Amino acid sequence: MENYKVPSLLLMERAALSVVEELANGSYDLKKILIACGTGNNGGDGLAIARLMKEKGYDVDVCIVGALDRFSADAKQQFEMYKAVSGNFVTAPVYDEYTVIVDAVFGIGCNRDIIGLAAEVIDAINRADAPVVAVDVPSGVSSDTGKICGIAVKASKTITFFTEKLGMILYPGRECCGEIIVADLGIPFRECKECKVITYTEEDMKKLPKRKENSHKGTYGKVLVIAGSPKISGAAYLCAAGAYRMGAGLVKIYTPKENQLAMQILLPEALLEVYDRNRPSVKQLKECMEWADVIVIGPGFGTERAAEKILNYVITKSAVPVVVDADGINILAKSKTCLMDKKVPVVLTPHIQEMARLTGKTKETIVNHPMGEAKNFTEDYDVTLVLKDARTIVAKENEFAFINTSGNSGMATGGSGDVLAGMIGGLIAQRMEVHEAARLGVYLHGKAGDAAAAAKGAYSMTATDILDGISEVTRA
Numbered sequence: 001m002e003n004y005k006v007p008s009l010l011l012m013e014r015a016a017l018s019v020v021e022e023l024a025n026g027s028y029d030l031k032k033i034l035i036a037c038g039t040g041n042n043g044g045d046g047l048a049i050a051r052l053m054k055e056k057g058y059d060v061d062v063c064i065v066g067a068l069d070r071f072s073a074d075a076k077q078q079f080e081m082y083k084a085v086s087g088n089f090v091t092a093p094v095y096d097e098y099t100v101i102v103d104a105v106f107g108i109g110c111n112r113d114i115i116g117l118a119a120e121v122i123d124a125i126n127r128a129d130a131p132v133v134a135v136d137v138p139s140g141v142s143s144d145t146g147k148i149c150g151i152a153v154k155a156s157k158t159i160t161f162f163t164e165k166l167g168m169i170l171y172p173g174r175e176c177c178g179e180i181i182v183a184d185l186g187i188p189f190r191e192c193k194e195c196k197v198i199t200y201t202e203e204d205m206k207k208l209p210k211r212k213e214n215s216h217k218g219t220y221g222k223v224l225v226i227a228g229s230p231k232i233s234g235a236a237y238l239c240a241a242g243a244y245r246m247g248a249g250l251v252k253i254y255t256p257k258e259n260q261l262a263m264q265i266l267l268p269e270a271l272l273e274v275y276d277r278n279r280p281s282v283k284q285l286k287e288c289m290e291w292a293d294v295i296v297i298g299p300g301f302g303t304e305r306a307a308e309k310i311l312n313y314v315i316t317k318s319a320v321p322v323v324v325d326a327d328g329i330n331i332l333a334k335s336k337t338c339l340m341d342k343k344v345p346v347v348l349t350p351h352i353q354e355m356a357r358l359t360g361k362t363k364e365t366i367v368n369h370p371m372g373e374a375k376n377f378t379e380d381y382d383v384t385l386v387l388k389d390a391r392t393i394v395a396k397e398n399e400f401a402f403i404n405t406s407g408n409s410g411m412a413t414g415g416s417g418d419v420l421a422g423m424i425g426g427l428i429a430q431r432m433e434v435h436e437a438a439r440l441g442v443y444l445h446g447k448a449g450d451a452a453a454a455a456k457g458a459y460s461m462t463a464t465d466i467l468d469g470i471s472e473v474t475r476a
Contacts, residue, residue, distance in 0.1 A: 004187060009074050011185065012041065016048030018183035019102070019135055019159050023053070026157075028131065029099040032059050034090075036121055037075075038105040038139070039066040044075035045135050046104025051082045061090045061098075065105050065121050095128035103132055103153045105139035108165060113150035114140050122151050134158040137165055138176040146173030147368055159183055166197055169403055170370065171390045197371075198400045200443040207440050208474070209247065209430040220249030221429025224292035225270075225422065226310065227299040228255035230277055233262040235300025235326065238415045238463050240270050242422025243296065245470040246441070248429045254288050277306050285310065286317070294321050296425040298328025299418040307331060316341045321434050323347040325421035326354075333357035339381045345434040349386040349421055371401055384435045386424070386442060388417060394439045402439045406446025410453045415463030420445045423470065447473045 001008055023030065033053060037046035043064070050062045062082065071079060095101070103125060105118060114122065122140055125132055132155045137143045140152025146167040158177040160168065161184075167173040168180060212219060223243040228236035236259060240251045244267075252271035253263055260274045273288055275281060289295060297314055301307050311331050315322055315338040322344060324332065329350045332339065336358075339346065348358075352370075356363045359377060366373050366387075374387045374395035387393040390409075394402040423445055427437035448469030452461050455468070 006187060008041075009077060011187075012044050012048055012074055012078065014185040014187070015045045015135070015161050015183070016052055018161070018185060019045070019049050019133065020052045020056070022157070022159055022181060023049075023100070023102075023133065024056070028133075030058050031099045032061075032097060033100050033102065034061050034063060034093055034095065034098040034130075035102040036063045036065055036105050036125065038107075038109075038118070039064070039068070039070040039075055040072050040106070040109050041074055042104050042107030042109060042135055042139075044072060044078040045107070046102060047075065047078035047082045047087075049102060049104065049135070050087055051078070051085055054082075054085055054087055061088050061093060063090050063093050063121065065118050093124075095124050095130070098128065098130045101125055101128060101130045101132045102135065103139050103155060104135040105153070107136040107139065108143040110137075110140055110142060110149045111144075115150065119151050122153050126154050131156040132178075134177070136160050137168060138173075141167050141173040141176050143167040145369060145371070146170030148172055148176070152176045154178075157181065161185055162187075166371070166403075169199070169391060169405060174391070196400055197403055199403050199405050200439065204440065204443065205447075205473075207432075207436065208444075209427070209432055211247070217249035220247055221293040221426075221431065222250040222252065222291060223248045223422070223425045223429045224252050224254060224288055224295045225299075225425070226254045226295065226297040226314065227301055227418075228253075228259045228263075229300055229302035229307070230256050230258040232300035232302075233259040233266075234415060235418045236263065237266040238418040238467070239296055239299045239325070239422035239425075240267055241467050242419040242470070243426035243429070244269060244422075245467050245474075246423040246426030246444070247474070248426040252288060252291065254285070280306055280310060282313070285313065289314065289318055289320075292320055293431075294323065294425050294428040296323040296325065296421050298325040298331075299421060301327040301331075303327050303330050303334075308334070312338045315339065315346065316343075318342075318344050321345045321347070321428050323349065323421050323425050323428070325349045325417060329354045329358060336381065339383065345384065347384045347386060347424060347434060347438050349388060349417065349424070351388040351417065355387055371395075375401065384438045386420075386438050388420070392442050392446075394435070394442055396435045399435055402442070404442045404446055406443050407449045408446075408453045408458055410456075410458030410461035411446070411449040411466065413462055416445075416449070416466060419463050419466050419470075444470065444473060
């Protein structure tokens with residue numbers, strides 16, 4: 001409206017036309033249609049849809065949710081236009097009589113818990129057998145955070161306008177959207193300064209570092225993996241293997257001596273440095289750090305005093321980028337002072353519970369405001385933050401936030417995060433910019449998980465299957 005001088009009523013008409021086109025051309029039984037309309041502009045969209053469908057000869061009923069004197073100006077105009085074509089209204093619809101229901105109650109305007117009549121209508125819509133088409137955003141889903149405002153419509157399809165809304169990508173809002181259709185309304189939409197979130201598609205796989213014909217193992221960088229503890233060896237293996245599968249030329253594992261045999265058997269390709277957990281050698285650690293192009297620290301590492309000393313030394317003394325995962329995050333939760341003394345880029349990869357420990361906030365706070373909490377943390381500590389969840393967020397100060405949409409529930413398995421940390425390290429080793437490596441690593445990790453799910457099924461997937469999925473994805 002501001003940039004292109006398009007009248008709001010015209011936008012409403014075009015929005016309605018896009019929904020009408022989807023209804024008419026989709027696989028819907030349009031014998032009897034119910035359109036639930038609020039009194040804001042989303043309701044105005046719904047009233048315009050009702051008028052256009054009636055003009056096409058369909059049997060349409062409109063249920064107004066809210067007081068008529070609360071209509072927005074455009075919704076009021078659409079109300080009068082619908083009345084002018086003798087549109088039918090119902091106050092107590094029998095929901096099971098309808099073959100399709102259109103949700104136009106709140107759209108993007110929902111920002112507080114829904115109660116009263118609106119909650120009753122949404123509950124009735126959800127209990128009906130008919131497929132539900134939501135207009136712009138399912139009513140009850142916060143378009144900013146994906147939070148459910150008490151109750152929300154569970155749509156089988158959502159037709160949104162210009163671009164997907166953040167709350168439609170983040171969970172639990174995503175579960176309410178069904179299939180998402182983006183309608184451009186016939187108006188060019190260019191990125192504006194308010195758009196601060198990006199995601200990747202397969203086109204972005206072109207960002208992968210190129211393999212050169214005239215090259216050797218040193219060409220693709222050296223990753224130092226500081227991982228494992230006397231009773232845990234698998235995390236070190238998965239992390240190191242993730243770096244190798246992502247294309248790193250050399251990987252060295254620095255791990256307690258108890259893990260030597262396991263590492264030699266599991267990953268003979270890796271270089272190996274073992275140490276005494278009771279008397280770690282600063283000289284040995286320093287030499288390993290000087291060898292590396294990137295350091296990944298934390299998987300299966302433990303949180304006792306020796307681990308704390310090693311982590312603090314690495315973060316404050318490293319001359320190359322550092323990726324901190326798992327127990328490394330838990331150590332930082334005790335004290336983040338070393339982050340203020342770092343000299344190199346640092347990537348932190350917490351899951352939700354680790355982020356709660358890291359910030360001292362509740363898990364609920366992180367879940368409800370993941371984008372804001374990630375952004376605030378990166379502003380305070382100048383790091384790249386990979387906040388892992390069903391929708392992983394990658395954030396850094398003065399950068400577009402990234403939300404990952406690849407991956408599946410089968411990746412909720414032990415060791416998956418260890419593989420991701422190694423993958424990010426592998427990309428950094430190949431001289432990819434650190435923040436970009438984090439974003440691409442997260443996306444490719446999800447794609448590898450999708451390949452693993454296709455091969456093994458989500459129920460039986462393991463982190464090792466994700467390693468195999470990396471090969472599948474990069475080969476394609």
